[in-house]
Amino acid sequence: MRHSLLYFVLAALVLTRLGLSQAIETQNVQLDLNSEALSEYGHEVRVDGDWLAITDRLGSTDGSTHEGLVHVYRRGTDGWTPFQVLRSPQTGHGWWFGSSMALEGNQLLISCPRWGWVTPGAVRVPYSGSGRVFLFAFDGTQWGLTDTFRPTVPSYQYGDFYNAHFGAAVALRGDRIAISAATSAVPYPQGTEGVVYTYKRVNGVWEEDGTVVGPGVPDPRFPASFGAFGRSIDIEGDRLVVGAPADLSGMVSTWLRTPNGWEFEQVFLCPYPGIVGQQWSFGQSVSLDHNVLAIGMPRLSCWSTNCPSLVTIEELQHGVWQRTQVLSRSIPNHTATGPSLVTNFN
Numbered sequence: 001m002r003h004s005l006l007y008f009v010l011a012a013l014v015l016t017r018l019g020l021s022q023a024i025e026t027q028n029v030q031l032d033l034n035s036e037a038l039s040e041y042g043h044e045v046r047v048d049g050d051w052l053a054i055t056d057r058l059g060s061t062d063g064s065t066h067e068g069l070v071h072v073y074r075r076g077t078d079g080w081t082p083f084q085v086l087r088s089p090q091t092g093h094g095w096w097f098g099s100s101m102a103l104e105g106n107q108l109l110i111s112c113p114r115w116g117w118v119t120p121g122a123v124r125v126p127y128s129g130s131g132r133v134f135l136f137a138f139d140g141t142q143w144g145l146t147d148t149f150r151p152t153v154p155s156y157q158y159g160d161f162y163n164a165h166f167g168a169a170v171a172l173r174g175d176r177i178a179i180s181a182a183t184s185a186v187p188y189p190q191g192t193e194g195v196v197y198t199y200k201r202v203n204g205v206w207e208e209d210g211t212v213v214g215p216g217v218p219d220p221r222f223p224a225s226f227g228a229f230g231r232s233i234d235i236e237g238d239r240l241v242v243g244a245p246a247d248l249s250g251m252v253s254t255w256l257r258t259p260n261g262w263e264f265e266q267v268f269l270c271p272y273p274g275i276v277g278q279q280w281s282f283g284q285s286v287s288l289d290h291n292v293l294a295i296g297m298p299r300l301s302c303w304s305t306n307c308p309s310l311v312t313i314e315e316l317q318h319g320v321w322q323r324t325q326v327l328s329r330s331i332p333n334h335t336a337t338g339p340s341l342v343t344n345f346n
Helices: 002-017
Strands: 023-025 030-032 041-048 051-056 069-076 079-086 101-104 107-112 132-138 143-149 166-173 176-181 195-202 205-213 232-236 239-244 251-258 261-269 285-289 292-297 310-317 320-327
Touching (some): 051 101, 132 166, 232 285
Antiparallel strands (some): 069 079, 195 205, 232 239
């Protein structure tokens, strides 16, 4: 024990003499801890083919205005090397450019959910704090801005600024885009229900083709209103998945595109009804691949020590969603299978 302490002291002295007390050197990169104090580099990461995008929603080019940056890397013979740094076309402190992101091929969708936000009491621009989402495309030489998406319903007013949080989550699949505004106020005044906008590319032009609004009042299809409706989303073809982790223990719903717009399909609940009201995260993340849906429930806030973190696997079998597995580190080899659809209401 005495020898180990001596070695530790000697190692600390050597590092201090070498000037390494404020830096950590790894195999390929040296990190300056002082410069990283306000960085959120790695907040979101996406990779597709030879492209890698990494967001830093507190990134700054001048050291004082932390508007957010997205770092794009390209894979070559020397590994992943920096290619381009993307910024919002209009920047402001704390606007969170890069809060959420989707990458597919040569298209990169980046959200800026606090676009236009100003300090309470200051003069506001229209839809201040409502958020924007920007679509960048690679033209063979560089990544450039091609489209801008914005909310078309009023934002929820909170004090002296508005907060629709448009771009809380984004999804991009082929000719479909989904963007959530997790605190939009229409049609309900509470401002906590959220709206999901969907867009379809027609003849090369992105057009808004529908919205899905989280119920903010009693609805016979759901056991409660949907808090943070749109915190997580995914879209594939004519099916949309929306997570709402802030009511009861959280809920997830699926919606199908019809000639009449988006129509409700099913709702998924936490597999442990006994802890309803004690933790708030089922639906914090969702991922859809054809007939398989994965739903994440990290233990974010719980009044009890018995709240697990888990992921449920739902599979569409013969037109009916079935919960085929529940994965959890705290519940080894646990499976809770059965119908995914809540059946105590129509």
